[in-house]
Amino acid sequence: MYNTFMPKNPPPPRIHILAKPSGATCNLACSYCFFLDKELLYPNSKFRMSDEVLEAYIRQLIESHRSTEVTVAWQGGEPTLMGVDFFRKAIAYQEKYRKPGMTFENTMQTNATLLNDEWCEFLKENNYLLGVSLDGPQHLHDAHRVDKGGKGTFDKVMRGVRLLQKHGVEFNILTTVNRLNGDYPREIYQFLRDEVGTTWIQFIPVIERINPDGFNIYNVGDTVTERSVRPEQFGRFLIQVFDEWIHHDVGEMFIQTFEAAARRWMGMPSGMCVFEETCGLGLALEHNGDLYSCDHFVEPDFLLGNIQEEHMIELVASDRQVKFGLDKRDSLPQYCLDCEVRFACHGECPKNRFIETPSGEPGLNYLCAGYKGFFHRVNEPYKILSMLLRSGRPAEDVMAIVNQREAHFPQAFAKAKADDPCPCGSEMAFKHCHGWKPAAARGRHKSGKSASGPRPSVRGALLSESKS
Ligand code: SF4
Ligand code: SF4
Secondary structure (H helix, E strand, O other), X not given: OHHHOOOOOOOOOOOEEEEOOOOOOOOEOOOOOOOHHHHHHOOOOOOOOOHHHHHHHHHHHHHHOOOOEEEEXXXXXXXXXHOHHHHHHHHHHHHHHOOOOOEEEEEEEEXXXXXXXXXXXXXXHOOOEEEEEOOOOHHHHHHHOEEOOOOEOHHHHHHHHHHHHHHOOEEEEEEEEOOOHHHOHHHHHHHHHHHHOOOXXXXXXXXXXXXXXXXXXXXXXXXEOOOOOOHHHHHHHHHHHHHHHHHHOEOOEEEHHHHHHHHHHOOOOOOOHHHOOOOOOEEEEOOOOEEEOOOOOOOHHHEEEEOOOOOHHHHHOOHHHHHHHHHHHHOOOHHHHOOOOHHHHOOOOHHHOOEEXXXXXXXXXXXXXXXXXXXXXXXXXXXXXXXXHHOOOOOOHHHHHHHHHOOOHHHHHHHOXXXXXXXXXXXXXXXXXXXXXXXXXXXXXXXXXXXXXXXXXXXXXHHHHOOO
């Protein structure tokens, strides 16, 4: 038992592990799913977490926590392939090993297509928070999120969403932003808000690097597939959703990236590893007990060990993992060190740092241009928001002030020239920001291999909390 030893480095009070009980296997075949290639890491495996690994995982997770709140997060592949009884056992092990005063948050990222009444009753009873993958309205979702026969899955996902709503199961929506749907920010946001009826959204950029071997076991190379979102496109996507949100929906809608940025403007931790200075506390557990540094680095070089051979906390607090987390800070190029929005961005995720800075230094984030634009755009509204929150006013008061301050935007946009800095404050060229027009050729998307992946669902929001 962990209580009988201490790891060499001081262990963190809390850790977040994304467990993949069915490994990379999935009932669907979304064209950009980066995890499907990971099946190659475990040839001949049945990809089902055994009872022994499950028990060891829950026990060690509890033993590893010095805080009383423990998150048990399931992801895939598709975790519902395990069947509901597997998760009943997970709850039973939580009860078996629970420390006094300990509470559990159970979360699951799912495509929602296998949900039924039995599932939803279980999820509700155990207060699960679900993250449902949905890429927007049908014409955008079905372009990439297809079943193994190549058929769109929109109807099945929506069926699952309606079941969750019928049973009162808490869920949020995870939308991956790719080169196709990246041109439809407002349509997607309005669809999720008005037709799906969600109040919680995560936007995750699709970035697929083209590997010479055609597979994606390793992240290598500096070119991306035609499905990958473009840097400015992702920034513009966030900015256009932000425009809608900051004018109409503050306090009503929760968008993870906006929440994280608001926290940074308030001087608080962002709550998203990608925007923190260092990382290393969000690991990935494979079906067989193998623990990896991060679910974005399920690669042989980042395998820390197996929890059936070494206790999880020893692996989490190992020199290797500590270095992994510190490297996020220590490998930043000078361009980032000099960047005025570094406090909010911190060079984003190391997985995406594969381009060169303007001076030729390696290690710049592929999405830099987009994030720079987004963080500059939110600067003025978030200065106002911070001031309001610090003086005890509700977050939604920001809307009236911003609406007034930005009332001149339409006239300013009408006068702006293509290469001028955008009047919205993003510092992006007007033609890439509010002056951008969709090209007729957009909508092409060819097949390729693998991509970026989802991050865990979150519950608890600065901006939502501020409402009460
Ligand atoms: S590598 Fe990226 S996704 Fe993984 S913990 Fe670090 S910042 Fe987060
Ligand atoms: S916006 Fe670009 S330069 Fe600034 S910290 Fe982020 S990646 Fe680095």
